[in-house]
Amino acid sequence: MALYVQKYGGTSVGSVERIEAVADRVKRFRDQGHDVVVVVSAMSGETNRLIELAQQISPEPTPREMDTLLATGEQVTIALLSMALNRRECPARSYTGWQIGIRTDSAHTKARIQDIDTDSMQRELAAGRVVVVAGFQGVDDGGNITTLGRGGSDTTGVALAAALKADECQIYTDVDGVYTTDPRVVESARRMDQVTFEEMLEMASLGSKVLQIRAVEFAGKYSVPLRVLSSFKEGPGTLITLEGDDAMEKPVISGxxxxxxxxxxxxxxxxxxxxxxxxxxxxxxxxxxxxxxxxxxxxxxxxxxxxxxxxxxxxxxxxxxxxxxxxxxxxxxxxxxxxxxxxxxxxxxxxxxxxxxxxxxxxxxxxxxxxxxxxxxxxxxxxxxxxxxxxxxxxxxxxxxxxxxxxxxx
Amino acid sequence: MALYVQKYGGTSVGSVERIEAVADRVKRFRDQGHDVVVVVSAMSGETNRLIELAQQISPEPTPREMDTLLATGEQVTIALLSMALNRRECPARSYTGWQIGIRTDSAHTKARIQDIDTDSMQRELAAGRVVVVAGFQGVDDGGNITTLGRGGSDTTGVALAAALKADECQIYTDVDGVYTTDPRVVESARRMDQVTFEEMLEMASLGSKVLQIRAVEFAGKYSVPLRVLSSFKEGPGTLITLEGDDAMEKPVISGxxxxxxxxxxxxxxxxxxxxxxxxxxxxxxxxxxxxxxxxxxxxxxxxxxxxxxxxxxxxxxxxxxxxxxxxxxxxxxxxxxxxxxxxxxxxxxxxxxxxxxxxxxxxxxxxxxxxxxxxxxxxxxxxxxxxxxxxxxxxxxxxxxxxxxxxxxx
Incomplete structure (x- = not known):
């Protein structure tokens, strides 16, 4: 009986088939008795399609309107995933950023989360429902739709996990964990079972691209256990931990x-x-x-x-x-x-x-x-x-x- | 110096080029000194694309999720049109149904408008901005996204015109007015210069398809002058009036x-x-x-x-x-x-x-x-x-x- 926040990126929800697969996985967790909050990105390709539309209209689209435009991508995914879960008799309800109460500042296209209201999530979980939340987006005090910028869905996942004091925040992606370096550059790169927040932070900020730096910062700050896993194949992924958790002697260089x-x-x-x-x-x-x-x-x-x-x-x-x-x-x-x-x-x-x-x-x-x-x-x-x-x-x-x-x- | 609410349907905003044409038209009205509130539908084809996605997921998609899904269609259009207007140095700001305060009941997929908050619109108009509102959608008291059902964007247009006491509600569509009957069936059908609310009401409810019955009801109830025009060619369209406005003798049968x-x-x-x-x-x-x-x-x-x-x-x-x-x-x-x-x-x-x-x-x-x-x-x-x-x-x-x-x- 744990509470998991699971975040699925664009390729993990990139088609109807992939959304069905995510619904199957979420239902497995529910069937084991766990509470699940799911955070999703836009279906892969969708954000680029929207950006292209905007660029056809204007070389410098109004940032406020860009956020209103892009936020539709995740809104489509939450609706479809909730339908897929409901169809599996796994009760679910979708929430956009403003609906779930993700308050941000007003820095359009790169807003920062200021506050999350957990009331509605707690109520839905207590009612036995899966909560499906649109990543990447929030709302400012003026009621304007904001987006968190590149990789913002990871940040949403971690922020929700922190606010809910979840047992684990699981980031599902198209890689099966964090590697010692990019396997496309070094063939002999290895998946790490564990890595510390500090190391991950340095690696994320330096371009390891598995997780967004703000997500790792957030997770470290609120001690949210973070796990990177593949949504395409089973496996333990990489657990990102506080340093003290691991008694084993560390290698000098992790990655x-x-x-x-x-x-x-x-x-x-x-x-x-x-x-x-x-x-x-x-x-x-x-x-x-x-x-x-x-x-x-x-x-x-x-x-x-x-x-x-x-x-x-x-x-x-x-x-x-x-x-x-x-x-x-x-x-x-x-x-x-x-x-x-x-x-x-x-x-x-x-x-x-x-x-x-x-x-x-x-x-x-x-x-x-x-x-x-x-x-x-x-x-x-x-x-x-x-x-x-x-x-x-x-x-x-x-x-x-x-x-x-x-x-x-x- | 009049206040116009202009509603543009799906084919009128069906492509980037069509959105640019709408922006040009709106700017012309602004340049003449008029205030303009624009209501738009989803780009033509978009709603069907979303419905197909939903139907691939579930034969009976959850109505609440269907509304969340479909509401993205209009949200894309308001963002793109606002960008196009801003680019023309015609200041504009987009509003979704919940942002503008279109309160509805909770009958998902066929909700009814209960109340409209005009504060933000009045403020934007006073600041010299065009207000671009997503048609077809609202929000219920629980903060759930609702849609008004088929043709709901017309209803949004008329409801906003009524709430704002606009001088005219202009419904731009792909026909140039209301005809004595469907010209595809009777080649000799004629465009009417005027028609009464009552007649329009009977014709809309009976399938003339130019305007949605609820929109006409609403317009009649609040005496909102309603005009149906083509967004593709210039012309006076058809004005829908109160019976008493027209002194001329009526033909026995209008259509x-x-x-x-x-x-x-x-x-x-x-x-x-x-x-x-x-x-x-x-x-x-x-x-x-x-x-x-x-x-x-x-x-x-x-x-x-x-x-x-x-x-x-x-x-x-x-x-x-x-x-x-x-x-x-x-x-x-x-x-x-x-x-x-x-x-x-x-x-x-x-x-x-x-x-x-x-x-x-x-x-x-x-x-x-x-x-x-x-x-x-x-x-x-x-x-x-x-x-x-x-x-x-x-x-x-x-x-x-x-x-x-x-x-x-x-």
Missing amino acids: IAFNRDESKLSVMGVPDLPGVASRILGPVSAANIEVDMIVQNISEDGSTDFTFTVHRNDFRRTESILKNITDDLGAREVLGDDRIAKVSIVGVGMRSHAGVASRMFDALAAESINIQLISTSEIKISVVIEEKYLELAVRALHSAFGLDAVEETS | IAFNRDESKLSVMGVPDLPGVASRILGPVSAANIEVDMIVQNISEDGSTDFTFTVHRNDFRRTESILKNITDDLGAREVLGDDRIAKVSIVGVGMRSHAGVASRMFDALAAESINIQLISTSEIKISVVIEEKYLELAVRALHSAFGLDAVEETS
Whole structure:
């Protein structure tokens, strides 16, 4: 008798047949006596179809209207899945974001959840019904429909699990767990049985793409046990846990993450004065552009170079913002490069082991890969390299840290 | 400086190009200084696509989920049209049924509007914005999404016009007005410049299909001037007016309406006792089946025959309801026929002219068409005939009452 929040992504509900399969799975859980809240995405292809319609109408569609448009995708899925469950005599009821009371701020197309009202869910569960909730969407205080942005359905799933104090939040996707790195790049990548929130967070933010970073943050913050599973085949998936849960000794490095969608901008010759960093990043963040790495080295002659990375889609916009403020800052010039990639090694075991960084740099040097930027945290080391070396770098590091699968152990 | 509510149906917003054309038209009205509230349907084909998805999932989809599913159709259109208007620098904002505050009862798939909150519309209009509202949908007191059933977008348009006391409610469709009968059946059918609410009501309910009966009722009740126009070509359309507005003498008969989708059921040999009619129709209406004509003749030998018509789609269901109660009623048997059609002559001028009925029956007799049922009201006479004679009957009546176009007069 547990309470599960199960989230099914676009490919898991991509056709009538797939929706039927999800209904069968949910019913199995119900038949075992568990309570189930299901969060679904739009059927795969649907969101792109809607975006194309919008782009035919306007090159810059009104963000508020974009959210109203895109929110229909999940609304279709919740209705169809609820019908499929009801047909199986598994009572179910659908809820859109506004119906279930997912309150967000008003940042259209990238809203953040502020509050979830669990009353109606508790009532439905008590009445023996499966609650089917539209992921990715919410409503602001003005009653406007908002969406949570890319991967927002994962966030919805975790947020509901947290609000309901669910026993587990299960994220069903088209992969059967979290791997030491992308198996499409390194054939010998291994599925991990467990990974810590911290590691997962670093890997998600660095582009492992299995789970959205906000979902993992949320899960860690509210200690929601999170499991990534395949909706296409049976298996234990990967459990994302608090560090203390696992008594076994950790490997030094758990995985290699990478991100192809990065671009790098440098403001050169900035006077080295207090407040300069915020005068550079203020306008960028005001334009709702997310900054990833930030690197500033020691200054020479009272001036310094300030470098940061943003999503490649935001590169041109960021560049023009920076060019507008160059004179005000007294900076020399703005340089940019959108053909870069970021590669990171991640692992909680890194904390207690010296020499991890040098082993990383050695492995890259052995392949003659030049490192453009370095940035470190407690449990990760990231480097920016030329994009064309990405696959080579990932394979070299995967092997250097002993992650290659010898034979299946679990 | 007038306030117009404009309703655009599915074919009028059936593609990106059509939506752009609607945006151009709305902007023209705004540029002339008018306030505009736009009500739109789903893009043509979209509702059928959604229904097909539902039917693949379940032969009897949950009505609540069906409404949640279908309501997405209009939501897509309001977002796209608002984007198109904003792009034309004609500020606009979209509203779903629940956002604009269209409160309905909870009769899913055929809900009725109970109340409309005009605050947000007034605020948007005062701010100089076009308000784009999803037709066909509302929300009940429990926060469930409801739909108004077939043609419900017309009802939304008229209800908004009534609530806002608009100067005119314009229904844009793919025909350029209301005709004396269906031009596909009678080539010489004429567009009417004006028609009264009462006549329109009788014609809509009898299947003229240009406007939904509920919309006309609503418009008549609240004296909302209603105009039917084509969204494809310019023209004055047909204005639907209160009778007193028109000083000109009315023709005896304004139009010939007909309905192919009827079926007829008779409960034979019912004891002629008080309360029998309600014992027959009670269970039918409890099953949400709408009854159209009801005919009961004088009784012989203490028993009578009770006949009524329902939509052909409801024929089997009604038949089985009646068979279940035959014994309880002490009735002899249930007879049914779903190959019938109804033809009606309609006109406010009928009130002051004797002999209209006999002229109608003569015209049908001249074509050897047998009349199965007759029913009359103040301004209409309806007959039920074998379906195969439908076109012949309509042409004969159109000509007998002098409705054939000689040459365009208006």
